[in-house]
Amino acid sequence: MPCKRARAPAMRDVARLAGVAPMTVSRALSGHPSVRLETRDVVIRAANKLGYVHNFMASALLRRGSKLIALVVPNVSNSVFAETIHGLEEVLSVEGYTLTIGHSGYSKDEEERLVRTLLGYGPDGFVLTGLTHTRATRSLLTRAGVPVVETWNIGTKPIDMAVGFSNFDAALQATELLIKRGRKLLAYAGGTQTDNDRTQQREAGFRAAAAKAGLIIREDWVNTMPMELSSGIELAKRFVQMRRKPTALFAASDIIASGFILECNRLGVRVPDDIAVTGFDDAPLGEAIEPQLSTVHVPQREIGRVTANLILRRLAGERNIPRTHDVGFRIVSRASA
Amino acid sequence: MPCKRARAPAMRDVARLAGVAPMTVSRALSGHPSVRLETRDVVIRAANKLGYVHNFMASALLRRGSKLIALVVPNVSNSVFAETIHGLEEVLSVEGYTLTIGHSGYSKDEEERLVRTLLGYGPDGFVLTGLTHTRATRSLLTRAGVPVVETWNIGTKPIDMAVGFSNFDAALQATELLIKRGRKLLAYAGGTQTDNDRTQQREAGFRAAAAKAGLIIREDWVNTMPMELSSGIELAKRFVQMRRKPTALFAASDIIASGFILECNRLGVRVPDDIAVTGFDDAPLGEAIEPQLSTVHVPQREIGRVTANLILRRLAGERNIPRTHDVGFRIVSRASA
DNA sequence: TTGTAGGCGTTATCAG
DNA sequence: CTGATAACGCCTACAA
Numbered sequence A, B: 001m002p003c004k005r006a007r008a009p010a011m012r013d014v015a016r017l018a019g020v021a022p023m024t025v026s027r028a029l030s031g032h033p034s035v036r037l038e039t040r041d042v043v044i045r046a047a048n049k050l051g052y053v054h055n056f057m058a059s060a061l062l063r064r065g066s067k068l069i070a071l072v073v074p075n076v077s078n079s080v081f082a083e084t085i086h087g088l089e090e091v092l093s094v095e096g097y098t099l100t101i102g103h104s105g106y107s108k109d110e111e112e113r114l115v116r117t118l119l120g121y122g123p124d125g126f127v128l129t130g131l132t133h134t135r136a137t138r139s140l141l142t143r144a145g146v147p148v149v150e151t152w153n154i155g156t157k158p159i160d161m162a163v164g165f166s167n168f169d170a171a172l173q174a175t176e177l178l179i180k181r182g183r184k185l186l187a188y189a190g191g192t193q194t195d196n197d198r199t200q201q202r203e204a205g206f207r208a209a210a211a212k213a214g215l216i217i218r219e220d221w222v223n224t225m226p227m228e229l230s231s232g233i234e235l236a237k238r239f240v241q242m243r244r245k246p247t248a249l250f251a252a253s254d255i256i257a258s259g260f261i262l263e264c265n266r267l268g269v270r271v272p273d274d275i276a277v278t279g280f281d282d283a284p285l286g287e288a289i290e291p292q293l294s295t296v297h298v299p300q301r302e303i304g305r306v307t308a309n310l311i312l313r314r315l316a317g318e319r320n321i322p323r324t325h326d327v328g329f330r331i332v333s334r335a336s337a
Numbered sequence C: 001t002t003g004t005a006g007g008c009g010t011t012a013t014c015a016g
Numbered sequence D: 001c002t003g004a005t006a007a008c009g010c011c012t013a014c015a016a
Helices: A011-018 A022-029 A037-050 A056-061 A079-094 A108-119 A135-144 A167-180 A197-212 A229-241 A254-267 A284-288 A300-315 B011-018 B022-029 B037-050 B056-061 B079-094 B108-119 B135-144 B167-180 B197-212 B229-241 B254-267 B284-288 B300-315
Strands: A068-073 A098-103 A125-129 A148-151 A161-164 A186-190 A222-224 A248-251 A276-278 A295-297 A324-326 A330-332 B068-073 B098-103 B125-129 B148-151 B161-164 B186-190 B222-224 B248-251 B276-278 B295-297 B324-326 B330-332
Touching: A011 A022, A011 A037, A022 A037, A056 B056, A068 A079, A068 A108, A079 A098, A079 A300, A079 B079, A079 B098, A098 A108, A098 B079, A108 A125, A108 A135, A125 A135, A125 A300, A135 A148, A148 A300, A161 A300, A167 A186, A167 A197, A167 A248, A167 A276, A167 A295, A167 A330, A186 A197, A186 A229, A186 A254, A229 A254, A229 B284, A248 A254, A254 A276, A254 A284, A254 B284, A284 B229, A284 B254, B011 B022, B011 B037, B022 B037, B068 B079, B068 B108, B079 B098, B079 B300, B098 B108, B108 B125, B108 B135, B125 B135, B125 B300, B135 B148, B148 B300, B161 B300, B167 B186, B167 B197, B167 B248, B167 B276, B167 B295, B167 B330, B186 B197, B186 B229, B186 B254, B229 B254, B248 B254, B254 B276, B254 B284
Parallel strands: A068 A098, A068 A125, A125 A148, A148 A161, A161 A324, A186 A222, A186 A248, A248 A276, B068 B098, B068 B125, B125 B148, B148 B161, B161 B324, B186 B222, B186 B248, B248 B276
Antiparallel strands: A098 B098, A295 A330, B295 B330
16 A cells, blocks of 8 residues: 555645745646746746645636546447547547546436536536436536537437437438348348437438338347347347348448358358348448448547537637537448448 | 536535535435434435535545546557446446546556646546556655556556556467467567557567577567557558468457458468467457457456456455456467467 | 635534 | 534635
8 A cells, every 4th residue: 555645735835845825836837927937937846846736626616627528428348439538538638638437328317327426526518428318417417507518419409519410311321322232121230228319310210211212121120239249140140040031231330230241251141142231330340351341431539529629619718609510421332232 | 508607506505405504414415324314304305406416526625535536548449448447437336436537548658647637636546557657657646645556467566556467478378379289480469559568568478488489589570560450451461472471470469360360361361271360358359250369368347347346445444455466367269270 | 926815515523 | 413613725806
């Protein structure tokens, strides 16, 4: 165990060593212009000597800004959110902000609990995933009076700001790619989460594309399963055992689609001849497998970067920032469809 | 923009509504035994009515615990760390702790900067990746007097506690698997990071296995590259163009190894006939590809869980906790070697 | 240009 | 069992 928690040096300690008042230390360290350069040097030297670290909790208590940005994601292990976190960090850390992260596990009630907790740290900004939240979540965040960004979807009215793209349109266009290839027997594989507006919109987009083309969707071909490779593998195993088989699969995640294709290769199912496949996200894996995966490119990291910039602009006092930011998507046509 | 930041209800507001003193609210809400059940009910009802949320900044200021655990990882986008974060969250969130996360980008100086910043939030515990840090980092953390856990490696003396496994032994055994298969011309692919003790130990383990078997390593077959699929793909492309070719590859990451195998399949290189491959981490992808990847299983999420539990035990006042926790590894022999 | 007083929200301590 | 007081580290407002 490290030695007993000795009180960390505070401004008053720096002040004593520098022979000035604590207030002068505060000004010197925050770069206030009205401090004599000489004094400022003395203070900075003293601070370094003592290993002074600024106490953000005290500043936050005074509502001067905690330099904390709160983030709630469904799951950090999901690489698409990891990329978004990366984008956020990239931009925010330069400005001295730190992220506090909570996992909702795709539950809106857990999300509400987390929002409550995280607000207790006085964050300067709040980032959520998706547009559907409990009434209490919306109200807590509205009243908090800090910039709030909902990510990964756009459409309904955001609490404050939204950064994402239309999951509905993207799924619709990805499905239309399959239909354009002449496929009529469509299957779907998407996430399990009922509390998840992205997944819901993707399934809705899939159904809309089918309806537009006059195709009937067999409900037993609509699969909801975790977004894991194993789900795709399982799906391929089921596929070879089916009597009536679909001729196309739209997976609402590249991970599921890739697992499906990899297992098809093993089982001798030919993609796209026996079944065409389209994914979602444009993960690096989709490009590495054979056949390469057709998918929807989504600017995962960009969502984080744009979100961070919006928060920074808001904190800098900028007004009249549009509430919704569409980062777009792009259909990537490769060999699997 | 949400409405003007109205002051969030504080204990004093709850106290007023409940008709008691703020101190009583504090006790009631923290489950102090010396509060009459009736009083406690009144207080809790008042707190709920006002939507009171506990202000951690004030508690942190009093050094009563910020309920914050600080974490520095090289990169959240790397799935192995994402799993560890997941394990940490899993255990810590149940106890009401929140994670603050910083990315060092594999730089020890950036890590030091982050440690300084994160300490400014008065965390109740600190989690680092790896065992090598700047002198200042070690000293800051020692003096902070909070539990500190270094993860993903063991060996040298930790700052406080360490949770991981011997990267050296794991790499050595993975390489020996290749040697046992009769391969003598060994190539290596590992991370670029010079500041990275895990990568260094893996390379050292690889070299030690070769030396033990009396094999000479060609330095131009020792590749350092980012831990991405694309690195493995690049490596496979180089492989087909080589005049003298290695007969085995030890990749210090399943991602690189998988990229290599996937591209080999595309280029007609037979694995393991033309080249045997071993990875590291036991990512789900290794099992999904054909041939399946031999690798080192590492309990990624378990590292997070064990780390969290050690911190909790320390915070609960437990003494004499061993400093080093070896979570072990397991060689997984599959078709690629 | 520098210093002083007071308070942010919570809780340890001691008094009732 | 409950309440008053003081203090944690910093910064706004005002004074010198």
